[in-house]
Amino acid sequence: MDMMDKGIDRIVEQLRKGGRNVVFTGAGISTESGIPDFRSQGGIWDQYRPVYFDEFMKSREARIEYWRQKTAFYHDLQKARPNKAHLAVATLYEMGLVEAVITQNIDGLHQASGIPDEKVIELHGSNRRVRCMSCGRISSIEEAHKRIEEGDPAPECECGGYLKPDTISFGQAMPEREVEKAIALSRTADSFLVVGSTLLVHPAASMPGYAREAGAFLAIVNLSETPFDTLCKVLIRGKAGEVLPKIVDRLKAG
Numbered sequence: 001m002d003m004m005d006k007g008i009d010r011i012v013e014q015l016r017k018g019g020r021n022v023v024f025t026g027a028g029i030s031t032e033s034g035i036p037d038f039r040s041q042g043g044i045w046d047q048y049r050p051v052y053f054d055e056f057m058k059s060r061e062a063r064i065e066y067w068r069q070k071t072a073f074y075h076d077l078q079k080a081r082p083n084k085a086h087l088a089v090a091t092l093y094e095m096g097l098v099e100a101v102i103t104q105n106i107d108g109l110h111q112a113s114g115i116p117d118e119k120v121i122e123l124h125g126s127n128r129r130v131r132c133m134s135c136g137r138i139s140s141i142e143e144a145h146k147r148i149e150e151g152d153p154a155p156e157c158e159c160g161g162y163l164k165p166d167t168i169s170f171g172q173a174m175p176e177r178e179v180e181k182a183i184a185l186s187r188t189a190d191s192f193l194v195v196g197s198t199l200l201v202h203p204a205a206s207m208p209g210y211a212r213e214a215g216a217f218l219a220i221v222n223l224s225e226t227p228f229d230t231l232c233k234v235l236i237r238g239k240a241g242e243v244l245p246k247i248v249d250r251l252k253a254g
């Protein structure tokens with residue numbers, strides 16, 4: 001039995017105990033759906049400069065650049081479907097073995113895989129909707145992109161406010177309710193499974209620390225290093241779409 005198999009067995013053994021199991025995901029769970037992550041080579045930061053929140057609010061030029069970047073992401077997103085890893089997490093949820101999913105992702109793929117909205121805590125918002133930065137009105141991302149295609153490169157709300165995909169930009173406040181929920185879940189988890197995250201972006205990356213401090217079984221499935229690699233009980237350097245279905249298969253095999 002190789003290291004990966006041993007790790008998978010330990011996760012399966014832990015999940016079989018029941019309890020409160022939390023899955024925490026980052027961009028790495030969605031790369032196999034064709035959405036590039038941020039920090040790998042060829043990732044988003046190799047192609048674009050980040051537009052900070054205060055720039056977005058101050059400059060129309062920055063808003064145009066922001067929407068230009070979001071348009072490229074939107075096209076990837078329109079094509080993206082949940083992959084084997086998302087589907088495995090959804091199966092674990094259906095089996096009653098996962099309490100909730102905390103995600104840094106903004107792609108909505110956990111919901112698309114069948115996990116109910118209220119069980120997916122989106123720490124960085126969602127690219128599936130748009131928010132007015134003045135009146136707070138939520139509107140559809142499709143409508144905003146239609147306006148862009150029709151020649152309005154930085155669409156505005158009826159109230160005159162700036163429309164922005166409902167995601168958290170650099171320099172923008174985190175969504176309080178989601179952060180509170182995520183902290184509470186992490187602190188009460190019996191097991192905490194990280195999938196596809198560098199665990200570098202805070203406060204999201206603090207969650208595994210809260211879980212570990214509270215005595216949870218911490219496991220990581222990720223292709224590259226994380227600051228928690230020496231602190232977790234199980235570390236699997238593997239592809240999410242290969243490892244997670246194996247966990248499900250072994251649980252189902254009894």
Ligand code: NAD
Nearest residue numbers: 026027028037038039104105106107196198223224239240
């Ligand atoms: P990241 O880009 O910093 O790290 C992704 C990690 O996943 C890397 O360590 C990489 O080695 C690993 N990885 C890539 N493919 C994998 C696979 N198939 N299986 C296992 N591991 C794999 O991502 P992050 O830590 O989530 O943080 C970046 C931020 O970017 C997040 O806050 C998120 O909001 C945003 N983001 C979201 C999406 C999305 O919604 N899909 C995509 C890009 C960035």
